[in-house]
Amino acid sequence: MYQQMIFVNLAVNDLEASKKFFTGLGFALNEQFSDDSTASVVISDAIVLMIMKKDRFGQFTKKQIADSSQTVEALLALSAESREKVDELVDKAIASGGAPAGETQEQGDFMYGRAFFDPDGHHFEVVWMDPSVIEG
Structure with a gap:
């Protein structure tokens, strides 16, 4: 398929x-x-x-390429299978030369997210959501 x-x-x-x-x-x-x-x-x-x-x-x-250290062209979001995996990936990103991007986001017991900038300034969000909320 x-x-x-x-x-x-x-x-x-x-x-x-x-x-x-x-x-x-x-x-x-x-x-x-x-x-x-x-x-x-x-x-x-x-x-x-x-x-x-x-x-x-x-x-x-044909357009001008954004300077990602100064402007945001996109917010890139990745899912994670748990809160711990969110922390693991973001902590690795920061330890590997990235930088924190904003505050930790929590919405009750069903959503948790953190964000980082890669070395070029691209903005990545890493989010865990309770599967029962996603599946409805």
Whole structure:
């Protein structure tokens, strides 16, 4: 059966540093879709983060590339299977060169989230939600 995927493309200042950051979070690189200007970071079976040097990224758009250290072009959200996994991933991100982004978010006993900036300033949210709330 076909599984739709999402490919998130981000411009980065230092490809090697970004690769080290994301592999430090436990994500794998798909070398088949990586080269000297692009790295394919496998987040899950359905989510791939394509990090690209700015000149390569610029080949896909006619618009100005956002300076992610100064502006937000997107809020990227990842789910986690538990509160502990939220903390684990965000703590790894900060230890790997990222920075905290905002306060911890809690809504009762059904939602918990924290956020970080990667070394280029891209904003990532990591959220756990009680499965019974999601499933209705």
